[in-house]
Amino acid sequence: MSSYYKKINGKNYDKAMLDIAGKSVKGKGDGRISLADSRNIIKAISDGGKVTDIEKRTLNYILENYTLTETALKHIEKSMADLIEPEMEKESKSVKTVQVAEAVYVPEAKAAPEKSGNKIFLILVLILLAIFALFAFFKYFYKGNVADNVVSEKKEEPAPPVQDQILESEKDKTDITSTEDKTEPVQVKPLAENEYLVKEKDTLVLISEALYGDYKKWEDIYKLNKDKISNPTLLYPGQVLLLPEKSRN
16 A cells, blocks of 8 residues: 555545656746646546546645646646546446336336235235225214214204305405515525626636636635635536635726
8 A cells, every 4th residue: 555655644645646746846947737747647547547536635635735837727627527527427327227227127026926926915805805894884884873863962053154155265365365465585695795606617717817817816716715615626606705805806
């Protein structure tokens, strides 16, 4: 394990990816990870054919602790999207295959020998008929006689006049209408001045360029929203991000 992984704060990280990131900034240029270096990082991720949790954790660590050029960051965003989407489609297809297999298998599982099945079916039918007969006797014969005796002992109360019934019905309709009219529309909380609603295809780099004219501001936006963004390369439509107020134009 020591040759493939490196422990940081008790967690395993991909050693090859960390070595690439460290060598790319050590004594070179402006100390940022370049496009060529980002390609080597993505190659190290895609060599296994599947993006593992440790590789995702390592990429997040690199994005948080190293500075990347704009082209390098965009390349990582696009490459990760291309790697993750096929995995999600593959998992979805495997779930559907299992569901189809279960649907085909269930009728066969329910099949049983004809003789034993017929006997059990006849027994169940007889039991159900007996229960139904007892229920009908109690409901219609025994209970009906008791009810007739009670009704004969009580004086029948006259039904209310038809006019009173109509007035009562109109009153109920009025109450329902007045209740519906009092329903107030749901108020939607507007965005504050220092908030931004993420749209489809938005990235931190694009948002930074659009709002500040400087792609480097993506790091400030990310640090301010770490509790909402687990991966700076992945944003979801509908997220509300806080913007750095002091630097906002």
